[in-house]
Amino acid sequence: xxxxxxxxxxxxxxxxxxxxxxxxxxxxxxxxxxxxxxxxxxxxxxxxxxxxxxxxxxxxxxxxxxxxxxxxxxxxxxxxxxxxxxxxxxxxxxxxxxxxxxxxxxxxxxxxxxxxxxxxxxxxxxxxxxxxxxxxxxxxxxxxxxxxxxxxxxxxxxxxxxxxxxxxxxxxxxxxxxxxxxxxxxxxxxxxxxxxxxxxxxxxxxxxxxxxxxxxxxxxxxxxxxxxxxxxxxxxxxxxxxxxxxxxxxxxxxxxxxxxxxxxxxxxxxxxxxxxxxxxxxxxxxxxxxxxxxxxxxxxxxxxxxxxx
Ligand code: CNA
Ligand code: ZN
Numbered sequence: 001x002x003x004x005x006x007x008x009x010x011x012x013x014x015x016x017x018x019x020x021x022x023x024x025x026x027x028x029x030x031x032x033x034x035x036x037x038x039x040x041x042x043x044x045x046x047x048x049x050x051x052x053x054x055x056x057x058x059x060x061x062x063x064x065x066x067x068x069x070x071x072x073x074x075x076x077x078x079x080x081x082x083x084x085x086x087x088x089x090x091x092x093x094x095x096x097x098x099x100x101x102x103x104x105x106x107x108x109x110x111x112x113x114x115x116x117x118x119x120x121x122x123x124x125x126x127x128x129x130x131x132x133x134x135x136x137x138x139x140x141x142x143x144x145x146x147x148x149x150x151x152x153x154x155x156x157x158x159x160x161x162x163x164x165x166x167x168x169x170x171x172x173x174x175x176x177x178x179x180x181x182x183x184x185x186x187x188x189x190x191x192x193x194x195x196x197x198x199x200x201x202x203x204x205x206x207x208x209x210x211x212x213x214x215x216x217x218x219x220x221x222x223x224x225x226x227x228x229x230x231x232x233x234x235x236x237x238x239x240x241x242x243x244x245x246x247x248x249x250x251x252x253x254x255x256x257x258x259x260x261x262x263x264x265x266x267x268x269x270x271x272x273x274x275x276x277x278x279x280x281x282x283x284x285x286x287x288x289x290x291x292x293x294x295x296x297x298x299x300x301x302x303x304x305x306x307x308x309x
Pocket of ligand 2: 155156157158159193195196197198
């Protein structure tokens with residue numbers, strides 16, 4: 001019989017220390033990186049809030065679609081019609097990645113600490129920013145569920161373009177209309193493939209409507225062996241990434257670290273209805289993981305990371 005931890009952060013820390021918890025899986029989302037200065041999609045002020053369909057779309061039909069649901073900016077069929085909205089929204093991301101502008105947060109480091117303690121079995125991240133790797137986490141423990149920005153290829157023929165060549169073209173070919181010319185007419189600008197000439201070159205992030213990496217589906221069954229699942233900084237609305245929470249066993253403890261409670265429609269239960277779910281409360285990911293670090297006595301690990309001090 002597994003010991004029953006109390007359903008709060010302290011109980012989770014006790015469970016992690018107890019030796020009974022041997023296998024931790026993690027699912028992260030954009031909220032894990034907002035502390036590094038990267039906006040998420042759905043929070044107020046996030047990317048969907050700052051989208052301006054009138055500037056980035058060429059036709060009224062596209063504008064209407066984007067207003068109805070900003071998710072269209074990362075839809076496959078929209079990208080094939082007009083590459084500009086995707087490239088424009090991703091632009092600060094792409095150039096920020098090249099300049100290594102963002103630094104891993106305490107939340108990213110916490111996953112590395114779990115690995116150091118031999119507890120981390122897998123980190124599923126929906127993020128495309130690659131910040132996880134800055135901590136030196138073993139790449140084989142990380143699944144980029146929605147792909148990654150760090151590599152670039154053609155959606156038509158698969159040709160891989162060197163990242164720096166792509167960034168040079170983003171600077172010159174893709175208009176920075178939000179910052180430089182907010183009155184510029186919407187027009188498509190894109191990057192042509194050096195091999196097949198299709199205007200379909202983009203970072204290897206998974207567009208809605210495209211399939212996820214096959215390894216993601218292969219790894220889902222492993223979740224059955226999890227003693228603890230940590231879900232951090234995700235609205236849990238994007239499927240099938242959100243199905244991670246359903247693949248763990250019925251008695252697996254689930255710690256939800258998110259400013260608001262999420263995943264009720266997926267069976268996560270809060271407060272008096274909770275049987276194995278813990279919500280860290282209305283705090284940021286970094287605050288919650290700092291609390292956990294203190295409870296676990298892992299402060300020395302943090303002291304080694306200069307930019308966090
Ligand atoms: P989302 O739908 O924007 O949800 C983010 C969640 O995090 C929300 O519930 C917020 O309340 C919560 N949140 C935001 N900041 C914090 C914080 N500091 N502490 C705690 N909670 C916070 O994003 P999801 O990841 O759920 O959606 C999946 C999409 C978003 C994936 O396809 C990503 O590729 C995509 N995305 C990624 C990035 C990135 O790589 N950093 C940025 C923006 C969007
Ligand atoms: Zn091509």
